[in-house]
Every structure is written in C-alpha cells, then in structure tokens.
Amino acid sequence: MFVVNTESVPGYRITRVLGMVQGNTVRAKHLGRDIMAGLKNLVGGELVGYTEMMTEARREAVGRMMAQAQQLGANAVINVRFSTSAVTQGAAELYAYGTAVVMEQVSPETTPTHYEN
C-alpha cells in the first residue's frame, strides 16, 4: 500500500476516492522507562525509551489507518496527517488520518515503493 502525505503519488493516477480513514492509539508511561527517564531528566537530552514509545505508537496508529483503508479496497492513503493529544494525566494519544484512494499506474517504468510500517 502507498502511504504519502502529499496529494498524489509520482507515476500514479487516482481513479477512485473512498473517503477518510483513521487510526489512533493511547499510550501510558512504562515504569521501567520512567525510571530511566527520571535519571535522564537530570542530564538532559534525548530520552530514547520515550522516543521508542512514540515510534511504536505512530506505527500502531498508521497500521490501524492502513487496515481501514484495506477494508475499503484502497491501495493507497494520501494526505496523511498526524495529531497528538493528552487525553488525561499519564496517557498520550497519537492519531493518524488520511484519504483512502484507488490508484492506477500510468508510467510503466515506475517501481512502486510500498510503505513499510
């Protein structure tokens, strides 16, 4: 499946628009990560454990969005956007949304790059 945050894919043409698809996930802090983060908070800089948590959350949200697109029979999601919010104290939401479309190859020389989630 193609996933882009632009409105088109090079070498492809949109033949059918299937509507918006979305996926979200809410993550809570992890005790082990928290202890490490607490130490790292004194030193400053990147908190790798939390970066991994955010990456996992983004993959989960995109995965759910792609599953919804697949169910509609789409082969691409265009104009993808991410949004984050703090649901309550101790939990963070990551939300991904985009438009599911059916695309057709117009340029025979194009090698498709399918999004690896």
Add this chain to the structure above:
Amino acid sequence: MEILIPCLFFLFPLVLFFFVGTFMEKRHLKSLEEREAKFSNFLVTDVRGYVGGAHPKASGTLVAAEVVVAIDYFKSFVASLYMIVGGEVRVHRSLMERARREAILRIREEASQKGYNAICNLRMETMDLTVLNPKQKTAMVAVTAYGTAYHIPPKMD
C-alpha cells in the same frame, strides 16, 4: 557552618549538571552539524507539491521520525528563574531547536537510505509529554517530523 551543608546539597547537583548538561548539549550540536553537512544537497521543503518534479521511476513514500527530549537539572532551574522575570526562555528554545533538527535529520537519513533525494510536505508535530509524569517538573517534549520522500530527476543541461 550549619547553613553551609544544605547549601552545598543544593549547589553541588546544580554545578555538576551544569557541566554534564553543557557537555551533552555541545556534543549533540556538533553531531547535528556534522550530519547536516552530509545532507547539504538533500532538498527538504514544506511545500505541498513535488518541488523540482518527481521522477516517475520511483513512487513517493511517507517518512516519519520522533524525538523525545528533556531539559537537564541545571537548565530547569534557570528556566524557573526566567518564570519570575519573563522574557525569552533561551534554555527551552535551544532544546526545542535541537529536537526539531534531530527529527528532520532522521527523516532525511531514512529517505536517503531508501534511495530518495528529496522530501516535500514536511510537517512538524509537537507534544508536551510532561502529562506522562505529572510529578516531574522538568520539561519533556516529543517532536514528530514527517513528510513524503521522492526522487528529483537529474537536471538536463
């Protein structure tokens, strides 16, 4: 003398984390500069369309990267002083700048690894992660950078 001991308990971590934090920040800035120099020819724009034209030989793909950063103990103390006098909080400004540069570098690295030479439609998303640790007073922020990687055709001239 009796006043001095609690004073030392307060000052010692401040001095220690001032040196540690400054060292870490300088190291990060140096690594950012070195890595950014490698990508000086790699076009990154926030324009919606494919700037410079997209080569039809490769379809585009989404690239995204996250960075979660926290401020050090000394800088959070400095920031708390800023809260009294107001004005620009430089220690937080530099932290956010580093996080954004790092996130953009990561998507550039991901895109070039996949054989692309440009990114368009760059979007930045930030989230205050201090909600995860309400007891902690130090700032913790997540920055997400995402965009579409594509291939600009070589110029014909």
